[in-house]
Amino acid sequence: DQQVKQNSPSLSVQEGRISILNCDYTNSMFDYFLWYKKYPAEGPTFLISISSIKDKNEDGRFTVFLNKSAKHLSLHIVPSQPGDSAVYFCAASAPTSGTYKYIFGTGTRLKVLA
């Protein structure tokens, strides 16, 4: 049973427009969420995080929104650039002793068209 779901395997967006990537989760105990970007043949790169005590976090062109009642988070990229073309993973963690243990979604491949 997938606890973190990214239901759109791929997304195409025109350069300069907004990209919205979505992520749904089932475990109400999750309280910390991350987004990663991954280029081919490279490791994932940390983008942005959000704690469950917030509903929005912004970093430059990237904003993450969290809707706890819907168990949904989204990543907005504005404006989208060709260099943003990559696979995006969301990840969620519940409170545990020791460290964060993340459950990852399956990823959404974003293609930004010039």
Add this chain to the structure above:
Amino acid sequence: NAGVTQTPKFRVLKTGQSMTLLCAQDMNHEYMYWYRQDPGMGLRLIHYSVGEGTTAKGEVPDGYNVSRLKKQNFLLGLESAAPSQTSVYFCASSLSGAAQYFGPGTRLTVT
């Protein structure tokens, strides 16, 4: 500052062979992790460590062992490789356990 490095980048093993993957980080991070990524799936946590000399099981630990003898290194061992262990393996490290920083990955094929 190299960040997180992984050795080797590629490896082909025969069923039953053993090998060790090395992860090294130069950021003085306490926490280190091993993940595997398979087609159509997200990254899954194999083992992790919250400090030198400590290790713990993640989501998919069977068939793997780990050691963290030095703070900067985290080793992942396969004692008897199986085709089901064909995957891309990623190591990550973290200062606080929140944001994790990944290495470039090791692509392992078991025939």
